[in-house]
Amino acid sequence: MAEDRKLDVLRAIVEDYVVTREPVGSRGLVERHSLGVSPATIRNDMAVLEDEGYIVQPHTSAGRVPTDKGYRLFVDRLAEVKPLSAPEKRAIGQFLDGAVDLDDVVDRAVRLLAQLTQQVAVVQYPSLRTAALRHVELVVVDEHRLLVVIITDSGRVEQRTIAVDEALALDVVAELRARVNAATVGLRLDQITVRLAEMPEQFRPEDQPLVRAVTAAVSETLDQEGEERIVVAGTANLARRGADGAVMLSPVLEALEEQVVLLRLLSEMAQDTTDFAVRIGHETQYEPLAGVSIVSSGYGGQTAVARIGALGPTRMDYPATIASVRAVARYLSRILAG
Amino acid sequence: MAEDRKLDVLRAIVEDYVVTREPVGSRGLVERHSLGVSPATIRNDMAVLEDEGYIVQPHTSAGRVPTDKGYRLFVDRLAEVKPLSAPEKRAIGQFLDGAVDLDDVVDRAVRLLAQLTQQVAVVQYPSLRTAALRHVELVVVDEHRLLVVIITDSGRVEQRTIAVDEALALDVVAELRARVNAATVGLRLDQITVRLAEMPEQFRPEDQPLVRAVTAAVSETLDQEGEERIVVAGTANLARRGADGAVMLSPVLEALEEQVVLLRLLSEMAQDTTDFAVRIGHETQYEPLAGVSIVSSGYGGQTAVARIGALGPTRMDYPATIASVRAVARYLSRILAG
DNA sequence: GGTAGCACTCGGACACCTCGAGTGCCAATC
DNA sequence: GATTGGCACTCGAGGTGTCCGAGTGCTACC
Numbered sequence: 001m002a003e004d005r006k007l008d009v010l011r012a013i014v015e016d017y018v019v020t021r022e023p024v025g026s027r028g029l030v031e032r033h034s035l036g037v038s039p040a041t042i043r044n045d046m047a048v049l050e051d052e053g054y055i056v057q058p059h060t061s062a063g064r065v066p067t068d069k070g071y072r073l074f075v076d077r078l079a080e081v082k083p084l085s086a087p088e089k090r091a092i093g094q095f096l097d098g099a100v101d102l103d104d105v106v107d108r109a110v111r112l113l114a115q116l117t118q119q120v121a122v123v124q125y126p127s128l129r130t131a132a133l134r135h136v137e138l139v140v141v142d143e144h145r146l147l148v149v150i151i152t153d154s155g156r157v158e159q160r161t162i163a164v165d166e167a168l169a170l171d172v173v174a175e176l177r178a179r180v181n182a183a184t185v186g187l188r189l190d191q192i193t194v195r196l197a198e199m200p201e202q203f204r205p206e207d208q209p210l211v212r213a214v215t216a217a218v219s220e221t222l223d224q225e226g227e228e229r230i231v232v233a234g235t236a237n238l239a240r241r242g243a244d245g246a247v248m249l250s251p252v253l254e255a256l257e258e259q260v261v262l263l264r265l266l267s268e269m270a271q272d273t274t275d276f277a278v279r280i281g282h283e284t285q286y287e288p289l290a291g292v293s294i295v296s297s298g299y300g301g302q303t304a305v306a307r308i309g310a311l312g313p314t315r316m317d318y319p320a321t322i323a324s325v326r327a328v329a330r331y332l333s334r335i336l337a338g
Numbered sequence: 339m340a341e342d343r344k345l346d347v348l349r350a351i352v353e354d355y356v357v358t359r360e361p362v363g364s365r366g367l368v369e370r371h372s373l374g375v376s377p378a379t380i381r382n383d384m385a386v387l388e389d390e391g392y393i394v395q396p397h398t399s400a401g402r403v404p405t406d407k408g409y410r411l412f413v414d415r416l417a418e419v420k421p422l423s424a425p426e427k428r429a430i431g432q433f434l435d436g437a438v439d440l441d442d443v444v445d446r447a448v449r450l451l452a453q454l455t456q457q458v459a460v461v462q463y464p465s466l467r468t469a470a471l472r473h474v475e476l477v478v479v480d481e482h483r484l485l486v487v488i489i490t491d492s493g494r495v496e497q498r499t500i501a502v503d504e505a506l507a508l509d510v511v512a513e514l515r516a517r518v519n520a521a522t523v524g525l526r527l528d529q530i531t532v533r534l535a536e537m538p539e540q541f542r543p544e545d546q547p548l549v550r551a552v553t554a555a556v557s558e559t560l561d562q563e564g565e566e567r568i569v570v571a572g573t574a575n576l577a578r579r580g581a582d583g584a585v586m587l588s589p590v591l592e593a594l595e596e597q598v599v600l601l602r603l604l605s606e607m608a609q610d611t612t613d614f615a616v617r618i619g620h621e622t623q624y625e626p627l628a629g630v631s632i633v634s635s636g637y638g639g640q641t642a643v644a645r646i647g648a649l650g651p652t653r654m655d656y657p658a659t660i661a662s663v664r665a666v667a668r669y670l671s672r673i674l675a676g
Numbered sequence: 677g678g679t680a681g682c683a684c685t686c687g688g689a690c691a692c693c694t695c696g697a698g699t700g701c702c703a704a705t706c
Numbered sequence: 707g708a709t710t711g712g713c714a715c716t717c718g719a720g721g722t723g724t725c726c727g728a729g730t731g732c733t734a735c736c
Contacts (some may be wrong), residue, residue, distance in 0.1 A: 025729050040679055043730065061686050061729045100558075101498050135477045139489055149487060149495060151477055157487060157497040160439050235573060236591035253574035363698050378710050381699065399698045399716045 008035060009045045010054055011078040014066050018315050023063030068281035071293070071314055075278050079319045084327050088116075092331050099335070102126075102156055106231060109308060109332050114234025116324040119312035120256065122296075124266050125229045126156065126305045126336070133184050133192060136218065138177045143167045148217050152189070162217045164210055172207050176214060193219045228306065230259045230266075237312070251288030256311075261286055266307045269296050276326050281314045295321045297329035300336050308332065346373060347383045348392055349416040352404050356653050361401030406619035409631070409652060413616050417657045422665050426454075434669050440464075440494055444569060447646060447670050452572025454662040457650035458594065460634075462604050463567045464494065464643045464674070471522050471530060474556065476515045481505045486555050490527070500555045502548055510545050514552060531557045566644065568597045568604075575650070589626030594649075599624055604645045607634050614664050619652045633659045635667035638674050646670060 012033045016024040026039040026046060035042065046064055049055045054070035057063070066074070084092075095112050099105040106123055113121035131152040139147040141161065146168060150158045183199060184192045196215040200208045235256065238249050255261050265284055269277040276297040282290055293316055296309025308329050310321050350371045354362040364377040364384060373380065384402055387393045392408035395401070404412070422430075433450055437443040444461055451459035469490040477485040479499065484506060488496045521537060522530045534553040538546045573594065576587050593599050603622055607615040614635040620628055631654055634647025646667050648659050 023729090027729080038679055039729095040681090041677090044678085047731080057730085059686065061684085061731095063729070103497075134479060134485075137475050137477070137487070139473045139475070141472065141491070147472075147489060147495075149475065149489070151485060151487070153479070157485075157495065159441075159495040233595065236588050236595060239577075239588035239591055250574050250577035253577055257571065257574060361698090365698080376710055377698095378712090379708080381701095382709085385700080395699085397717065399700095400718080401698065 005035065005037070006045050006048060007073075007078060008033075009042060010049055010066070010070060011074060013046075013049075013055060013064055014070065014074045014078070017065060018317050021315065023058055023065050025063035028063075066315075068283065068314065071280045071318070072283070075280070075318050075322075079322070081323050081326075082319045084323055089327065092116075092327055096331050096335055102336075105332065105335055109328055110231050110233040113308065113310055113324060113328045114237060116328070117310040117312070117321050118234075118237050118240075119310045119316065119321065120232060120234045120238055121308070121310050122230055122232050122256070122262055122266075122294075123308040124263065124306040125231070126300050131156065131305070132186055132188055135185065136177070136180050138173050138180075138214065140168055140170065140173060146173065146214065148214060148221070150218065150221060158221050160217050160221045162213050164213055166210065168210070169207075172203075172210065176203075176207075176211060180214070180218070189222050192222065228263055230262050232256050248288075248291065252292060252311075255286065255288050261289075265294065266296060266309065269294070269309075270298060270307060276322055276329075278318070278322070293318075295325045297325045299329040299332040343373065343375070344383050344386060345411075345416060346371075347380060348387055348404070348408060349412060351384075351387075351393060351402055352409065352412045352416070355403060356655050359653065361396055361403050363401035366401075404653075406621065406652065409618045409656070410621070413618070413656050413660075417660070419661050419664075420657045422661055427665065430454075430665055430669050434673055437673070440674075443670070443673055447666055448569050448571040451646060451648055451662060451666045452575060454666070455648040455650070455659050456572075456575050456578075457648045457654065457659065458570060458572045458576055459646070459648050460568055460570050460594070460600055460604075460632075461646040462601065462644040463569070464638050469494065469643075470524055470526055473523065474515070474518050476511050476518075476552070478506055478508065478511060484511065484552065486552060486559070488556065488559060496559050498555050498559045500551050502551055504544075504548065506548070507545075510541075510548065514541075514545075514549060518552070518556070527560050530560065566601055568600050570594050586626075586629065590630060590649075593624065593626050599627075603632065604634060604647065607632070607647075608636060608645060614660055614667075616656070616660070631656075633663045635663045637667040637670040 009029070012029050012035070013024050016029065016032060026042040029035065029042055030037070030039050046055065049070075050057070050064065053067060054073060055064040055066050058065060092112065096105060096108055099108050106125060110121045110123040113123075133150070134153045135151045137149040137151070139149065141147050144164055144167065146162050146164065148160045148162060150160075179199065179202065180196070183195045187195065196219055199215050200211045203211050235253065238252060265279065265286070269279060276295060278293065278295050280293045284290075284292075284294065291314060292311055293314045294309050294311045295318070296307045298305075298307050300306050308325065310325050312321065347367070350367055350373070351362050354367065354370060364380040367373065367380055368375065368377050384393065387408075388395070388402065391405060392411060393402040393404055396403060430450065434443060434446055437446050444463060448459045448461040451461075471488070472491045473489040475487040475489070477487065479485050482502055482505065484500050484502060486498045486500060488498075517537065517540065518534070521533045525533065534557055537553050538549045541549050573591065576590060603617065603624070607617060614633060616631065616633050618631045622628075622630075622632065629652060630649055631652045632647050632649045633654075633656070634645045636643075636645050638644055646663065648663050650659070
C-alpha cells in the first residue's frame with residue numbers, strides 16, 4: 001500500500017468535505033482529484049484511514065468525514081498555506097493604517113479578520129504585565145473623589161476613580177503624583193506593586209490614608225487589568241453558514257461571552273513555538289467548543305504580548321484561515337512597533 | 339358583542355402564546371382562563387380580532403397568533419407591569435454597587451440585564467455631547483509622540499496619540515496643557531470646538547503646528563466619540579430559545595454588530611416621553627429585525643443621556659421585560675448620580 | 677498491490693393514510 | 707341580540723411503505 005497515496009486521499013477528503021459539507025465517497029473522490037487509481041482502491045485506503053481514526057462514516061454506506069485527528073494530520077503535514085493575494089495584503093495594510101489609537105487598531109484588526117475569514121475573530125488585548133509604565137496622572141474630580149489614570153508605553157490607558165473621606169488637598173495630591181511617577185515610571189508593571197507598598201511611609205501620618213488608597217487603587221488596577229480582555233467580532237458568521245447548523249451555536253456563543261474560557265485557550269496556544277497555533281475540536285479541552293476549531297497567532301513584538309485568532313467550525317478552510325490570521329497578526333505587530 | 343371581553347381574549351392569547359409558543363385555539367383558551375363563555379363565543383370574538391388585524395392564523399384550521407399590532411395593543415392597554423420581587427431588587431443594587439468605574443458600571447449593567455431578561459441586552463454609552471470637560475492631560479510619550487487624554491465629568495476617559503514632526507519641547511507642552519485646560523474646562527463638549535479653534539494664534543509661530551495638531555486631535559476625538567457606542571451582552575440567549583428558531587438569528591446578529599442600526603433605533607425611542615419605550619417587530623423599520631422587539635429606557639439623570647434596553651423575539655414576556663429594563667435603568671441612574 | 681464486479685445496506689424522497697386540533701357557520705336557545 | 711351546541715370541513719403532523727441511488731465491503735482476478 002502506497003503510504004503517500006493514503007495521505008493524498010486524506011487530503012482530498014478534507015478538501016472536498018470543507019467545500020461540500022457532505023460526506024465524501026470513493027467515486028466522487030477519483031472524479032475530482034487525479035489520483036490515478038480506481039474507486040475500489042480508494043475504498044481500501046479509506047478503510048485503513050478509518051481504522052487509524054482519521055475519518056469516520058456518519059452511518060453505514062455513507063461517505064467519509066474527517067475526524068479531529070484527521071484534521072490535525074491535515075494541518076500538520078498536508079496543508080500548504082496559501083499566500084494572500086497582493087490586493088488582499090494591500091487592503092489589510094490600508095485598513096489598519098487608518099487607526100487612531102490602540103483601541104482603534106485592535107478593534108479594526110478583529111473586524112478585518114472576521115471579514116477576511118468569514119468566521120468569528122477574537123483578539124486578546126496586549127498584556128499589561130510585560131508593558132512598562134509611562135505615566136500616572138492624578139486628577140481631582142471633586143473634594144472627595146480622585147481619578148487615577150495609568151498610561152503604559154504600549155499606549156494603553158486605564159482609569160479608576162477612588163473616593164476618600166478627608167477633603168483632598170491639592171498640594172498633597174501634587175506631591176503624591178510626583179513621587180508615584182518618580183518611583184515607578186519605566187518599570188515593568190509587575191515590579192511596581194512592591195515599590196508602591198513602601199510609599200505610604202514617606203508621607204506625613206495624616207496623609208497616609210490617601211496615599212494608601214491611591215497606591216492600592218493603582219495596584220489593583222494593574223492586577224485586574226493585567227488579566228487580559230478579549231474582543232470578538234463576526235458572531236453573525238457563525239449563524240450564517242446556512243441552516244445546516246451542524247455546530248450547536250448557543251454553547252459557542254456562551255463561550256465567546258465567557259471570556260475566561262477563550263483566555264485560557266489563547267494562553268495555552270501561546271506555548272506553541274511556531275508562529276501560529278491551531279486547536280481542533282476536542283483539543284480545546286472544552287466540551288461546548290467540540291465542534292469548532294481555533295487558529296491563532298501572536299502579535300506585538302518579539303515577545304508576542306497577545307494573540308489574535310479566528311474561530312469556526314472544525315470543517316473550516318484551514319490553509320486560508322491560517323494565512324489570514326498570520327497576515328493580520330503581522331501587520332498588527334508592525335503597526336504597534338511603528 | 340362585549341368589547342371588554344374581546345380585549346380579554348386578546349390578552350389571553352398573547353399570554354398563552356408567549357408561554358407555549360404555539361398557536362392558541364378557542365378550546366384551550368376557555369380551559370386556561372376563566373372567561374365565562376363557551377369556545378364558540380370565543381371563536382366569534384377571534385374572527386373579529388382577526389378582521390381587525392390583531393391576530394392571524396398561520397394556516398387554516400390552526401390556532402391564532404398575535405400580530406405586531408396585537409402585541410402593540412397588548413403593551414399599550416392590557417399589560418400590567420409586574421413589579422420585581424424584593425430579592426431581585428436587592429440583587430440588582432448589590433451587583434451594580436460593586437463597580438469600580440464608568441466602564442465597569444455600564445458593563446455590569448448590560449450583563450445583568452441580559453441575565454434578568456434571558457434576552458439580549460444592549461446599552462448605549464453616556465453621550466459625550468452633553469457632558470462637561472473636567473480635564474485634558476498631555477503626556478509626552480517620546481520625542482515625536484504626544485498622548486492626549488480627555489476626562490469628562492461623567493467619569494469618561496478618552497485617549498488619542500498624535501505624532502508630530504518637530505521634537506517636542508516640554509515647556510511648550512506644559513504651557514499648552516495649561517492653556518487648553520484654562521480655555522475649556524467646565525464647558526460643555528459641544529462648545530469646546532469653537533474655543534480650540536482660536537487657540538493656535540496665542541502661541542509663537544514655530545509652535546503653532548504642534549498646537550494645531552493637539553487642538554485638532556481634541557476636536558476630532560470629541561466629534562468622533564460623541565457618536566455613541568453600544569455594548570451588547572447575552573447574544574447566546576438568542577440562540578438558546580430551543581431549536582424552534584422562529585427568528586432568523588443571523589440577520590439579528592449582524593444588526594447587533596452593525597451598531598449604527600441600533601443607535602438610530604435607540605435615539606428614535608428616546609423621543610418617547612414615557613419612561614420606557616417599546617418597538618415591536620416591523621415598527622423597528624428595519625427588515626432584519628422584523629421578528630424581534632426592543633424594550634428600552636433612558637438613564638443617567640433628568641436629561642436621560644443614554645439608553646439601556648433588552649431585545650428578544652416579538653413573542654417575549656413584555657411585562658417582565660419592561661419591569662427589568664426600568665429597574666436596571668433606575669439603579670444605573672442612581673449610581674451615576676451618586 | 678491494484679482492480680472489477682457484485683451483493684448488501686442505508687438514508688432520503690415521495691406518496692399515502694390517519695388522526696386530531698381547530699375553524700366557520702347555522703340553527704337553536706337564553 | 708348575544709350566546710351556544712353541533713357539525714362538516716380543512717389542514718398539518720406523524721407514521722408507514724416503497725423506491726432509488728450512493729456508497730461500502732468482499733472476493734475473485736490480473
